[in-house]
Amino acid sequence: MLADVRSPEPSHAHEHIRSPGSMLQTRQTSDLPSWIGEGSGSALPGLAGFTKGPAADLNAVTFGFASDWSSGVAEDRICDLEMLKRLMYGRPSLPLLRKRVLLP
Known part of the structure; x- marks a missing residue:
């Protein structure tokens, strides 16, 4: 009976937030503008706000999705130094x- 009164909004938000992960794994940047358009047109304010960040600098996000470079090692070392501090x-x-x- 609970399944009948649940709102479809959380599942829609979940699907929308998870989809950039598959785009990132396949390095498919062609779907990114449509993903941003879907999110900014959403009735959910959190979802619309979530897509404002990538929309503000679409070129950098597209390059980040398509690039092989990663700053993970540097970020890890910076976190270690901040923890020590x-x-x-x-x-x-x-x-x-x-x-x-x-x-060490």
């Missing part, structure tokens, strides 16, 4: 940081 808050900064980074 937070752990060492209030302690002598440069000498201790140098030891923690260079001699």
